[in-house]
Amino acid sequence: MRYDFNKIEKKWQDYWAKHQTFKAVNNSDKPKYYVLDMFPYPSGAGLHVGHPLGYIASDIYARYKRHKGFNVLHPQGYDSFGLPAEQYAIQTGQHPRITTEENIKTYRRQLDQIGFSFDWSREVRTSDPNYYKWTQWIFIQLFNSWYNNQSNKAEDISELIKIFEAEGNTNVDAACDEDTPNFTAEEWKAFSDVEKQEILLKYRLTYLAEAEVNWCPALGTVLANDEIVNGVSERGGHPVIRKKMTQWSMRISAYAERLLQGLETIDWTDALKDIQRNWIGKSVGAQVEFNVIQSESEESHTISVFTTRPDTIFGVSFMTLAPEHELVSQITTPEQKAEVEAYVEATAKRSERDRMADVKTISGVFTGAYAEHPFTKEPIPIWIGDYVLASYGTGAVMSVPCGDQRDYDFAKHFGIPIPNIFEGVDISEEAFADKENTIITNSDFLNGMNYKKATKRAIYELEQLGQGEGKTNYRLRDAVFSRQRYWGEPFPVYYKDGMPQMIDAQYLPLTLPEVEKYLPTETGEPPLGNATKWAWDTKTNKVVSNDLCHAEPVEASQHNGVYPLELNTMPGWAGSSQYFNRYMDPHNDEEIFSQEAINYWKQVDLYIGGSEHATGHLLYARFWQKFMFDKGLVPVDEFAKKLINQGMILGTSAFTHRIWINYGDYNTINKYV
Template sequence: MPFQKKKFAMQYNFQQIEKKWQDYWSKNQTFKAENNSDKPKYYVLSMFPYPSGAGLHVGHPLGYIAGDIYARYKRHKGFNVLHPMGYDSFGLPAEQYAIQTGQHPAITTEVNINRYREQLDQIGFSFDWSREVRTSNPDYYKWTQWVFIQLFGSWYNKKTDKAEEIETLIAQFEQDGNTTIAAVCDEDVAQFSAEEWTNFSDKEKQEILLKYRLTYLADAEVNWCPALGTVLANDEIVNGVSERGGHTVIRKKMTQWMMRITAYAQRLLDGLDTIDWPQPLKDSQTNWIGRSEGASVTFKIKDVEGEIEVFTTRPDTIFGVSFMTLAPEHELVSKITTPAQKEAVEAYVEATAKRSERERMADVKTISGVFTGAYAEHPFTKEPVPIWIGDYVLASYGTGAVMAVPCGDQRDYDFAKHFNIAIPNIFEGVDISEEAFADKANTVIANSDFLNGLPYKDAVTKAIAELEKLGQGKGKINYRLRDAVFSRQRYWGEPFPVYYNQDGLPQMLAQQFLPLELPEVDKYLPTETGEPPLGNAKAWHWLQYGDEGKVVTKEEFTNANPVGKIGGPLELNTMPGWAGSSQYFNRYMDPRNTEAIYSDEAINYWEDVDLYIGGSEHATGHLLYSRFWQKFLFDRGVAPKQEFAKKLINQGMITGTSAFVYKDVEENKVYSKGVVGDKKVNPVHADVSLVNASDELDIEAFKRWRPDLAEAEFILEDGKYIVSREVEKMSKSKYNVVNPDNICEEYGADSLRLYEMFLGPLEQSKPWNTAGITGVHGFLKKLWKLYLTQNDSEPTADNLKTLHKTIKKVEEDIENFSFNTSVSTFMICVNELTAQKCTSKKVLGPLAILVSPYAPHIAEELWEKLGNTESIANAAFPKFEEKFLIESTKQYPISFNGKMRFTIELPLDLTKEEIEETVMAHEQTIKYLDGRTPKKVIVVPGKIVNIVG
C-alpha cells in the first residue's frame, strides 16, 4: 500500500531510528578511542556512578548528557576524544542489602550494573565501553592495592618537597640518624643517631619507619556503635543515636590505617591556582585544608609532670589569657584532674562522648564545661591559669587545647562570662564590657608588659620571639586538614594487601601476589568478638615460602613447615569508598593492562582529564583525595601531571516534583486541591506517574495503586481531581522518581537528552516535571518535517542569517556549558527556517551537525537522508561567518527616565547628534514629553536613547 508507506516515512519514528543508530555505533565501534592519533587529544570524563539497586533516575544522566554533548562536539572539532564510563562498585548499600538478604554483594552489584548498562545504552551515549572499569573487580583493585603499597613504601621529604622511596630515608638514618631529617611524620618520634639506628632491632626499625610512611597505623577517634558493632558516619547518627535501630553511639579510639594527606596540605592548596575548577569548589577545598598562621605555645602545668601545647593565631594576646580549655578527649585530662573535680570531669567527658562533632560545632548557644582543678603556668607572668575542659574545643583540630583570651575571642568571652572567669582587657581604649574585640587591625596592645603599645603585626612577631627565647613556643603554620582514616570495618571494599608478622607489624604482599582477593564469608556482620566482617572468613592468613604464596586458614598457617615460612593473619579492615575512585581516571587510559597500572605510552599520550563533570557534593571527599593520590603518583614518577583534571564542571541536582492528595483526617474523603478550604487534612504522596500535565489525577489508577483509599470518596473540582505539587529530593519513598527508560520509550532518547538540557543551567539544581517534555519532542517533530523536502537550491539571505546566527550562538553556548540556551536556539532556528520554507541542503546539512551532539540519533538519520554515507559523528563542525549577520539598522529603544516607551528604527551609521535630533523630533517623543523640556538626553549609539526630565 503505497499511501501507508509514504505516510510512514513522513513521521518521526524515534524508536526505530534510535535502535538503528545505537546498533550502528556499537557495530562500527564509532566511539572507540585510540591511544595514539594525528588528531589532538581530548579527555572528557563524567564521574562514574555507584550502581544502586534502584537503577538510574532522570537526575543521574544530567551530567553524562552534558559530558556527551561536549565529547561529541569535540569530535566534530577534530579531536581524538576519550570518553569512558565505569562503575564505582564497592559501597555500603550493597553490603547493607547483603546483611539483610544474605545475597553476596558481588551478585547484587552485577545485577545492578547490568541494569545501569541497559539504561545508559538507551540514552545513546558516545562512551568507549571497551575501557569500562569496575572498582570491585580484582583486575581493577589489584592496582588500588598497588598504590597503597607504594604509599606504604614512601615518606615525605620536606627538603625536596616531595614523596620519596622509604629506602632513601633508611639510607639517611644509617648515615646521620634522624636528627638532620626534615620529614612529615608522627609527632612522637624520638631522636636517634646513626649508631643507635644500626643497633635497633628489626622490630624497632619497622616501628620507627611506620611513623614516616605515607600510610601508617594510628589510633583515631571514630563514632563507635557497640550495639551494631560498627563504626558509623556522622550522617548515620541522628540526635546522638544510630539512625538504624536508635542505639547509643560513642566516640572511641581505634587502630586504623591512615593516609598522610597532611604532607600535601600546602601543595593541595597551591595547586588550586593551576586548575580551572569552580570557585565555590576551590573555596571548600581551601577551607577544608584550613591554613592558618600563628604560633605554637607550650604551657607548663603546675604540680604535675607534663605540659600543654596550644596553637593560637593570636600570640599577640598572650597576656590576655585567663584560662585554658582542653577538649574533653584530651589525653592530659585524666592526669591533671584533681580528686575534688574527678567526678564532675568524668561525667562531663562521658556526656561529651555521646555528642557528634558536627553537633558540637553547630551548637554555639549552649555553653558547657568543667574545671579540672589544675592550673597551668603563664609563660611570662608565671601566674596560675585555671585549666577547664569544654566541648567547644575539638580534639581533632590543632592540639585539642586552646589558650583562652576572653577579651579577644567571642567563644572564650562567652565561656568566661558563663563561668565567672576574669576577662582582662589588653586592648588600648577598647570597651569589652559587652562583647569580645576580635578586630586585629584597629587597636594596639596594652597591659601586656613588653607588648604594650604595639599594633597587631608587630606584637605577633615580638611575642613569638620572646616565646622562642623561653623555649616555650615558635611560629607555626597550622592546617585544619587531618590525616585521612583509610580503614573501614566493612566487607564490601578492597582488602588491604597486608598481613601481620609475629611481632604484630604490618607487612605488604609482594606485587606478584596481587590482587589479594576478597574472601568468602558466611555473614557480612562484624564477628561476635567485635572484629570486622573479614574476621568471619575461614581462610584469611597469608602463607608464603619464597616465590610461592597463598591465602590459608589459621590452622594451615600454624601447622605449616616453619622453615622459610613467612606470613601471618591478614588485615581484617577493608579500604573506604574513595580508594577505588582516587585513580580511576588514569586507569581508563589503559584499563586492560595486567603488567602495570597503565603503560607509559598511554599516560604520556592522554596525560590528564581535560573536562571532568560531576556533583559538587564530592568537593572535599573524592576530589581532594584524588588530587592527593595524583600528586603522590607524580612525585613517584608514575603520573606526568600534578593535577589530574584541568577543568571541572559541577552539574546541579535534579529534584522531584512530588504530588499530593489531601485525605480528610477523620472521614474517608480526599479533596481536590481547590476544595480543601480549611478542612483538617493530611497530605498523602501520590505516585507522579498517575498525574498528567495539568496536575489531574488518574483516580482509577490511584485507587489500584493505593487499595486502602479505594473506597474513599473523591471530592472533585470541575469534574477533575487536581493534586498539589511540591519540589522535594527525588527519592523512591516520595514516589516522585522518574525513570529515563519510560521517557525513552514514550518520547525517545533524543527528547530526553534535549529536555534534560533544556530544564535549566547545568550547574543549578532544578525540579523535574515530565509534562514539559512535549515541548522538545514537538521540536524534534518540526525538525524532522523540515527535512522532508530538500534539494540543492541556493540558500536565501534569510536562510543563511538564521543558520549563522545559530552556529554562533550554539558554539558559544557549548564552550560556556550553557546547554539550555542552545536548545532554545535550535527551536528558534527551526521555527524560522520552517517559516522561510527552507529546503536547501547547504543549510540543512550544517544544521544536522549542530544538532547532533544534543540529539545524535535524529541527526544521524537526517544526515543519511541528505545523502551522506558516513556517520555524522566525525563530520566537521560548521564554520561561522560574520558576513551573513551584518545589519544596517537598529530598533532603538527610547526610554524616559530609564523606562522604555517605544522603539524607532534608525540606521546604525548615524552619529550621536543625528540620533538625538531624529529622536527629539519624533512625534511619540513629543507626546511623551508633553511640553516639558528634557534635562538631559543620553545617547549610546547601537544601544539605547534615554531622555531624562
C-alpha cells in the same frame, strides 16, 4: 510525520555498539580530549535523575569535540564497592557481588537507552579484582614512601633508611608523627627489627596509628564525616560516637601546602576551590607550651597550643581542652573525676560536625587542674569543652575571652575572669571589633604595640623561654583509611610479630575471601574475621587456612611462615582516587597503565560532578595524583584540568499549571502558544 524515537534510537544504538563508534585510541594524529563524569555507585534503585543531569552535559560536549576533529576519550564505569551493598547482604544473606552485578546490569541498560556516547570498551569496576589489584599496588607504594620536606616530594623509604644508618634522624626534615624520637646512627643500628619498623611507621605515607574516629556500633564500622548527617549515620540513621581505634591512615597532611597551591593552576569553580581552601585551613601563628602545675609527687605534663594570635597571650584567663584530649584523664583531680568522665561520655555521642555547627550551646567542665602562664607565672584553670576538637590544631586552646566570641561566652557562662588587653575596645559587645590595628595595653612588654609588632615580639620572647615558636598550621588532618567492612578492597597486608608487612606486588590481587556472614564477629572483629581461610603463607605466597597460624610467638627457625592477614578493608574513596588514570589503559595486566597511554592523555580535560565531593573524593584524588607524580608515574600533578559542577535538581517544579491539549488540535495549540 510522527517521530518514532523508539525505533530510531534502537537502530542507532545498535549500530554504535556493533561498530564501536565511540571507541577511543591511545594514539592519534588528532588532538586529544578527555571528558569524564564521576562514575556512579550502582544502587538497587537504578539511575536517579541526578546522574543524567551531568552525563547529558558531558555527552553533548564529547560529541561536539568529536565533530571538531578531536580524538575523544569519554569512558564510563562503576564505583561498585560500598556500604549499601553490604547492608543488603547483611539483611538478605546474598553476596554483595551478586547484588552489585544485578544493579550494574540495570544501570548499563538505562545508560544505553538514553544513548550516551560512552566508550564501553574501557569500563572499570572498583570491585573487580583486576581493577583493585592496582589500588592495592598504590597502597604498597605509599607504604614504601616518606615525604621529604627539603625536596618537597615523596621519596622511597629505602633512602630514609640509608640516612638513618649514616647519621640518625636529627637532621631529617620530614613529614612524620609529632612524637617521633631523635636518635643517632649508632642507636638506629642497635634497635631491634621491630623497633626499626615502629620508627619507620612514623614516617611512611600510609601508616598504622591510634586515631579518633566516627564509630557506628549499629553498622559495626568507622564512618567518614561526610557519611554522618545530624549526628547519625547517613545510611540507616544510626547513632555515631567518637572512639579511639588503631587504624590505617594516609599522610595527606604532608601535601597540605601543595594541595593549596595547586588550586591556583586548575580551572575549577571558585566555590569548590574555596571549600577545599577552608578544609585545608592554612594558619600562620605560634605553637605555645603551657606547663601543667603539679605537686612534687605528680608526673609533669605540658599542653601544646597552636594560636594565630600569640600577641593576645596576656589575655589568657583559662585553657580549654577537647574532651578527647589524651591529658584529660591524667590531669583531672579526684574531686572532678566523676563530672569530667560523664561529660566526656556525653560528648562522644556527638559528631565533630555537630559540635562545630553548634554555636548556641555552652557546655564544659573544670578539670580541677591549672597551667602556668609562660610570662606572668599565674595559674590558669584548665577546662574541657566540646567546642574544642581533638582533630583540629592540638586539641587545646589558650582561651582569650577578650579576643574570641566563643571564649567570651564560655567565660561569662562559668564566671571566669575576662581581662581586657585592648585599648578602647568594649569587650561586652556581642560582636568583637577587628583588633588587627588595635593597640595592646596591660600586657607587660607588648604595651603600645599593634597586631604585627606584638605577634613578632611574643614569638621571640616565647622562643627565648623555650616555650614556643613560630609555626604554620593546617586544619587538614591525615585521612583514616580503614573500614570495618567486608565489601571493600582488602589490604595487601599480613602481620609478623605484630608489625605490618606488605605482600609482594607480583602476587596481587589479594581477593576477598568467602564468609558465612557479613557482620562483625562476636568478639568485635571486622567481618573478615569470620573468614576461615584468611592467612598468608610467605613460603608459597598464597592465602591459606587460619588454622596454620601459630597461636603463640615461636622461634623464627620453627615458624612455618604463615601469618594473619589484615581484617579491615579500604574505604570507598580508595578506588575512585585513581580510576581516571586507569581508564587510559584499563586492560593492562603488567602495569597500572603504560607510559605511552598516560603521556598521551595526560589528564582529564573536562570533569563533571557534584560539589558535595569537594572534601572527599576530589581532595583525596588530588593527593594520590601528586604522590604518583612524585614517583614519576604520571606527567602532571593535577588529574583534572577543568571541573564543572552540574548543580542540583530541587524538589520544587517550575510549572505553575499545566494545560492538556489534543495532539492534532492546531487551533487549541495556536490559542495557547
